[in-house]
Structures are given as C-alpha cells and as structure tokens.
Amino acid sequence: MNQSLRFLIVILPILILIFFTRVLLIDEDTQLATFEAKNFPTFELDDLNGRPVQSESLGGIKLINVWASWCITCLVEHPFLTELSENNVGIIGLNYKDSDTKANAWLQKHGNPYLFSIYDPRGDLAFDLGVTGAPESYLLINNKVVGHIQGEMNQIKWENIFLPLIQKAQQR
Amino acid sequence: MGEYLSTPNSESSAKIMAIKRFFTVIYFFIFSSFAFTQIVYEFENSLQEKRFYSLISEIRCPKCTSGSIASSDAPVSRDLKNKVYQLILEGSTDDEIKQYVSERFGTFSDYRPSLSGSNYFLWFGPFIFLAILFLIFFSKRRI
C-alpha cells in the first residue's frame, strides 16, 4: 500500500507535466478542433443589390465571409480575400448589421472580392450561423458548414484550417 | 365627451371638436412617450424572470475570453439575451433554450456540462476521490 502511494506521488506530477507540455506545443493556429458539420441555416434575404438570394448559389465549395462597413479589422483581411477571389475561390459576403448604402459604398471604395453579399441588417442569419462578430469566416461545402474561423482571415489560417478540409472534400 | 364630438351643429362645436382632437393627439404623444419607459425583459411571472437571469448566467459569451452573456456587453451577447428572453416568452424550456444556443454557438456556450459520457467523471470524480481517501484513512488510521 505504501509502495503504491510513493509511486503515485511521483508519477502523478510527471503525468501532469507531460500533459501540459503536449498542450503547450500544439499551436493555436494550426490546431484542428473537431468542427461539427451542420447544415447552412435557412434564410430569406436579399443581396446587396436588392435581389433575393437563391439557395443554389451557395452550393459547391464556398467561403462565407462576415463583414461590415463599420468593421475595421475587415480592412486588414481584405487584400487576402481579394487574392483568394483572384485564385478562383468563391467568396460570398455576409453583410452584418450594416446599412446597404454604406456597405455598397465600402465595396466601391475598397474593391469587391465577393461573388455577391447577403444583406443581413438585423443579423438574423448571422445569429443562426453562430456569428460572434466581424470579421468571421465559414467554409461551406455542398451547403454544409464544415469550418469556422473567428477573426480575420489570413494565409496561415487558410492553409492550416480551411485548405485541408477543401482537399479532403475534393478527394471524394 | 362623446355627445359633443358626434353632433357638431355649429361653428363653435366644430372648434370644440378640433380642440378635443388636438388634445387627443397630445395625450397620445404623452402616453406613447411613456411607452418606452419600461422594464426591459418584462415577464409574465417571477418564475420566468428568475429563469431568464439564471440562464444568461450559464450561457457563455461566444466572443469574450471568459464570462457569461450576463456579464458581457458585446453585441452578440445582447442578441443572445434578447433571444433567450423571446424563447422564454414563447414557452421553451431551459433545456430547449440551451439546445437552441448550442446548435448555433457550439457546446462551448453552456457553462453547465451535460451529464453524459466522459462528463460522468467530471461530476462524480470529486466524490469518488473523497470516498477513496476516506476509505484509505479508515483502513490505515495512521495518516
């Protein structure tokens, strides 16, 4: 009894140390927390040009990007999004709690990397999607949300989190 | 007042009617300006109110590093509070509300881990630990 107690007193801290070392060494940006794939929420909204959005336009592989004219960090990720769109990545904007006039003006001024933008002034679709703020991005594959990134989109996150998911889907 | 409004039979009566209408409009403005002096999150009974404040303290703020939506002023927290309020009024149970939130914001958003699977160890672990220590103490009586 005593022997096992002595053993335990030394082994437990060692196990704890090993565990925390492992946790420390996993880099936040590259960690792939299992994301529960879910269906894209149903919605009835127009795009920024006033035309109703058809659910077919969300098919295939699409990047949903939550943005707004009042969002400062969105400007930071904008060049990367433009780069992605020029490389044939379909990006659909989700204009979050914004006015359509200001949103359109923003796109005019900074450029429009989006195929189109869903106009969600009250944030209803965003709420159903689980959006916590702007900017935020989701990966949509065949109408299923398979990936989620909080904060600005950048090269590292794209390559480590979304790209593997896309590649996995394309292999099937 | 009704008889004056319904039978205008002279110019003075028409004037009186105009004045009455004027005051009706004034009263309307005064009372509607009281319409927003209200208790936000007003419930049908105190049980609902208690449930509300209890629920929002158990739902995690999706945007903050830590903390419940009750203690957060973030826009998404406010939206969540309003939604919880709405759902309570619509008659959803606490579990249904938490389920609703989890579907959208992940299991991360419930500060009360469910009693399932590996969580059994979480909830019962401390008491098992206590029992084991007590047993060792009683058997050894040397510690």
Place this chain on the structure above:
Amino acid sequence: MIGEISHLLSLSAVLLLTLVLIFNLFFSFNKSHPNQLTLSMRLFNQSCWLVFISFGIYLYLAISDDFSIAYIASHSNSQLPIFYKITSIWSAHEGSMFLWIVFLIAWSYLFLNSLNKNHPLKKLTLLMLSLIILGFLLFLLLTSNPFERILPFGAIEGADINPVLQDPALAIHPPMLYLGYVGFVISFSFITAYLLNGNFELQWEQDIKNWSLVAWIFLTIGITLGSWWAYYELGWGGYWFWDPVENVALMPWLAATAFMHSLFASSKSDVLKTWTMFLGILIFALSLFGAFIVRSGIIDSVHSFANDPERGLYLLSFSGSITLLALTIFAYRLPALNSSKLVVSGSKESFLSMNNILMITSIFSIFLGVTYPLIIESIYGDKVSIGPPYYNTIFSPLILIAAAFIMISIDALWQRSMPLRTFFITTVPPTLLSLLSIYIVWRLTGIFSILAFIGILSGLLIIFSYLFKTIKNLSKKKYINKGSAVAHIGLGLLFFAVSMNSILSYEKNLNLAPGQTISVNESVQEFHFKDIRVLKASNHDVISAEVSLLHDGREISLNPQKRKYATRGQITSESAIHASVLKDTYLTIGDQLENGSWTFSLKINYFIKWIWLSAALMVFGMLLTIFKKKAL
C-alpha cells in the same frame, strides 16, 4: 544608462547565486563546515541586496519616466500620478515577474538570516532557496526581460496604461497576492531540506509556523482584494466567477489553510506529520502551477497575460522539476517518516485528518474543473466550458461535510475519542437552531434552492457552534481560543452571506429618458432618472447620469458614469453603488437608444458587506493567533 546598471545588478545576482550552488556542490551534502556556510550566506545575502538595489533603481526609472526602457514605455505615461507610475511596474508580465522574484528573495533573505547559524537545516534550505531564486531570475532575464531598451532614442512618451488598471485596490492586489504565494517557498524549501537531511528527531514545525501564518494572511487579503475590485469595477455585480485565474489562486489558499490546521496537529500531538509535510510542499507547488497557467496563456481567461509558448515551457519545466525534486525526496523518505502512532477515531487528530482530506478533495475538484476542458479538447477535440454551475454544485456538499466536522470537532480531545454525551451536547443545539433558522429564511423569503440552503446551513452550523462554545466557556471561565473562534465564525459567515446573496439578489434592466420616473417593484418604489450630463476630466470624457431612488423608504442618490479615455479611446463603465448593511444598490448605465432614452442595469445585491466582513474576520482571527502570548 541607469537602466543598464539595474540590469547588470540583476545579472550579478545570478552569478553570485550560481557560485553559491557550485561552491556547495563541491562539498558533500551532509558535512557542514561552518566557514562554508558563512561564506555561502554572505554570497547569498549579497546577491539578495543586488536584486533589491536593482529593483530600487527600476522603481526610480519608472518614476522618472525613463521611456528608453521598453516595458516602462509601454505601461507607463508621464501624466500618471507617481503612485500609478509605480504600480504600472506590475501591470504586465515582465514587471510583475520582477516583483514576484523580489518578494521571493525578500522572504528567503529574512527567513535564512533569522535562522541560527548552527541550525542543522540552514545550509540545505539555503541551497534550495538559491536554486529556486536562480531559476526564476534566469527566467526573467532570458525570456521576460524588463530591462530591454528601445534604442537608439527611446520613446518620447509612454503609452497610457489601461485606465481600468488605475485603481488603488487593483494596484495593491498583485503585491498582496505575490507576498502570499511566494511566502510558502519557506515551508517548501525548509521541509524539503528536512527530508533531505534525514534526521527525523528534529523539530521543524515551530521554525516555519509564524512565517506561514503571515503568508496566509497576505494570500487571503490578496484574493479578497481581487474579488472586491471585480465587484465594484466590472459592472455586473458579481464577486467570484470561478475563472481559471481565480481558481489557481484559491488552490494554494486551500492547501495553506489545510497546512495550518495540520501543523497545529503535528506540533501538538506528533501525528499527521506526513500530511503536514506533504501539504507544506503542495502549497508552493500550486503557486508555481498558478504562475504557469496565468503566464503561459494556455487557458482562456480574462486575466491571462499574453500567450507565449516559450515562457510557458520554461515555467512548466522549471516548476515541474522543483516540485518533482521535492516530492521525490518526500516519497523516498516516506517509510522512515511513518510514526507508529495510530490516530484515534473521534479524536481531534482524526477530525484534522478528515479536514485535510476534504481540503485535498476541494483542490482536486478545482484542478479537475480547470484542466477538464483542456483534456477533452486534446482527446476529442470538443470544446467544453466549466464555470459556476459546476463548482457551486460540487462545493455545496463538500462545504456541508466540512461544516459538520467543524461543528463536531470543537469539543474533540487530543488522542482520545469523543464521549457520546459530548457529541450530542456539541451538535444538537447548533443543528436545531440552524434548521430552525433555515425554516425561518424559507418562510420569510418564499425561496427554496437546495444548493443555497446547504450553504446557509453550513454557515449557520459553524457560527452557532462557535457561539455556543464561546458562551459556555465564558460562563465557566474556561480558556477561549479567540483567534480560532473569530476565524471560524468568519468562515461560517462567508458561507452564509454567499448563499443568502445567491437566493435574494435580483436584477432589473430599465429603459428611461432623462426626467422620467418609473416604479420598479414594491422594494424600489421610485426610480427617477434626473439628468444626464457630459463632462470633461483630465484624461477622459464623462457621461454622468444622476439618478435618485426610493428604495425601501430610503432616498438614495446614484451617479453611474461612462468614460471615454483620450489615449486609447477606451470606454469604461463606472457603476454607482450604495452599500447599506443588508444590501447593495448597484446601478450601471448602458447605452443610449435611438429615441434618446438610456438603458440601465439595476442590481440589488444582498449581504455583500457581510462577505467582505467575513474575510476581515478570518484575517483578524489569524492575527489573534499569531500574537497569542502563549506559545502553541
């Protein structure tokens, strides 16, 4: 230039400490040559003074606005009052680590020099402390250097520190906490030295007793200050959230409390020595764990310093090594330590032993709660959140068991079982009175909550049993252990107040335009939003609301504010609190809506003052114990 002198002094201290260690390694552990020890102590003392002077210079640099030092430039500002220039030093990682180390050195310096030069454990303790200090100094200088310069010219002006940090309570909270945490390095090192030394005839408890009691007081004050600050500053009326950083401060506190009680038993009665030693090591180990958690950033918390894996790895490996060293020596010596004495069931020792078990279980529960999300995420990838619902549920029964044992053990005897008659006399009156009180609370409030009622019962059991005991002893003119009575009544009061607060407090969210009045409920008969003004202060703009309330017949004026700070554009909310004996009226202003009205959050928090009082009672009780004329 002066910054470099300060830097150099700290580096020299590293050198000297290394010398101390190497010097002693060339001699065998057990032979103690008087000159060796004298020389080592001299080197050690000199290195301590080097760091003290280094820190003193650093203080000067902060006060004199030397913005060529990167840390001072990013955390201070020439417009700050001198007090806040000083406190800005420990407002972030590098500086607070520096302070932590200074305190570590201060405790070590005072303790070692208080030991008689012939004390058999002096050398080993010196070596242990030198090793720990050296490790942390290296950590500071290698990974978190507060002396880094901005070259070649330095910053013209410092960045304003977070306005939220310009607060007296928040400024003193870290130093108090650190004094508490690092104070237990004394028990850690001394006990390890004792175990290494191997002579188990030596008495060691007396040497570290008062040092540990003082450290406990600082730790208690530090935690309470943090809680109090969070209550009046953060705006949501809560005082404890079971946030990971709060938890890692609570764990050493629980271990320290257990240690103190166990020390009492082992010095009086020769039992529980092994428990006491283990606890004495555990406290500092938990402090190290806390430092690691907070400074590595691996756990999400509002309190964490920046995420830095390199620092995390160093802290983890260093803390882990020291802890393993101590625990391995402990495990190695365990067979030799076991006394042949059995603990008698129902004796005071057995209750103290059970107290240790309960405390260890509490620590385990908190540790489990803190690490569980990490464990689940690394195995399953799921994200789980653990917060008040978990901790409140787990602690409720634990607290009740603890309260029951505290009550029963008041009249327990050393080395003898408690007679059944004594058991009934001690437990029946307080239990009946407590149950009656709960019934009264239930009828008066109409509220029923199992968890809270368990808490109230626990608190009352402790309070009533100590009151009964005190009155009985007063009437019989018997000895009263005042310190113990005051501290335990404080603990009971804490359980009582926290539980009452949880069932009685409520919140109302309101929406009014300036000039309007509303009746909220029977208690808050009138809420009159008088006026809202925009003012200008030295470094911020203020939106100030004037509200007058008619609360339970009393007129209360409240003045909640919102501030926008010039330098960083930060917006903070200053809640207005009216604290009366039974409850706090707590008002926070929200946002302005499109129609010009404002939202308010009104919280009525019950028994808050009693929570602060309970902490004060516990500290006061401990002070009475320290300054008792009779030796323990």
